[in-house]
Amino acid sequence: MIEESCELWDKYKTHKSPDLKEQIIIKYVVLVKKIANKISSYLPLHIQKDDLYSYGIFGLIEAIDRYDPELGIPFPAYATRRIKGAVIDGIRKEDWIPVSVRKKAKLIEEAYQKIEAKTGQNATDHEIAAELNITTTELSKWFNSISFITMISLDESLDNNDGNAIKDLIPDQCSPNPAKISEDNETKRFLAKAVNELPEKERLVISLFYYHDLANKEIAQVMELSESRISQLHAKAIFRLRGKLAKVKKNL
Numbered sequence: 437m438i439e440e441s442c443e444l445w446d447k448y449k450t451h452k453s454p455d456l457k458e459q460i461i462i463k464y465v466v467l468v469k470k471i472a473n474k475i476s477s478y479l480p481l482h483i484q485k486d487d488l489y490s491y492g493i494f495g496l497i498e499a500i501d502r503y504d505p506e507l508g509i510p511f512p513a514y515a516t517r518r519i520k521g522a523v524i525d526g527i528r529k530e531d532w533i534p535v536s537v538r539k540k541a542k543l544i545e546e547a548y549q550k551i552e553a554k555t556g557q558n559a560t561d562h563e564i565a566a567e568l569n570i571t572t573t574e575l576s577k578w579f580n581s582i583s584f585i586t587m588i589s590l591d592e593s594l595d596n597n598d599g600n601a602i603k604d605l606i607p608d609q610c611s612p613n614p615a616k617i618s619e620d621n622e623t624k625r626f627l628a629k630a631v632n633e634l635p636e637k638e639r640l641v642i643s644l645f646y647y648h649d650l651a652n653k654e655i656a657q658v659m660e661l662s663e664s665r666i667s668q669l670h671a672k673a674i675f676r677l678r679g680k681l682a683k684v685k686k687n688l
Contacts, residue, residue, distance in 0.1 A: 468492035495522025549679030638673035
């Protein structure tokens with residue numbers, strides 16, 4: 437299979453024919469389906485999976501056009517990022533997020549930033565609820581309603597001049613040196629430290645989702661928790677990180 441893929445890429449690199457490109461698209465279209473299915477599990481039901489699939493196809497085509505086999509990067513790894521990026525961009529352009537949901541997300545992010553800056557510790561649900569003047573039960577409902585936003589948040593750039601996304605700083609649990617990620621950038625070092633300081637369950641959810649490519653249902657089985665609980669843990673982790681990011685940006 438590897439030799440077959442190399443041969444196909446060698447031919448395409450030489451001839452760039454539409455027929456060869458179509459063969460590559462057909463070969464890797466399964467990546468688009470996998471990514472679209474995973475992202476759709478986080479989104480409201482009114483967002484059609486077919487739309488996500490269409491965005492992903494454009495990402496796959498872009499990946500094929502830009503891929504250089506001589507760099508030694510496996511095409512699936514290279515294409516996955518571009519496919520997901522295309523899907524996320526499509527979601528943003530359609531602006532499917534209601535104003536009320538955006539407002540809740542912003543309030544929660546600000547609450548995490550305020551409390552954790554003041555205490556120097558991870559904020560609890562009780563502290564966040566008190567800051568928002570709601571009950572913990574209401575806070576739980578808020579998290580459920582905004583959970584899909586957090587999936588998009590990790591793909592946003594650290595700033596307008598930086599092509600790296602927040603998710604690039606999340607340590608792989610299998611990596612021996614996660615703290616060495618992006619040591620040449622103060623913002624990245626700060627966030628890498630912040631990720632390592634996340635509560636254990638939140639850090640594990642993020643790792644399983646982004647590095648081990650597990651869906652919510654699978655993560656729930658691994659951690660023996662409900663899918664809604666996994667969504668909440670994911671959301672909390674992202675809002676902690678975004679709150680810390682907002683703080684460090686102010687100090688730069």
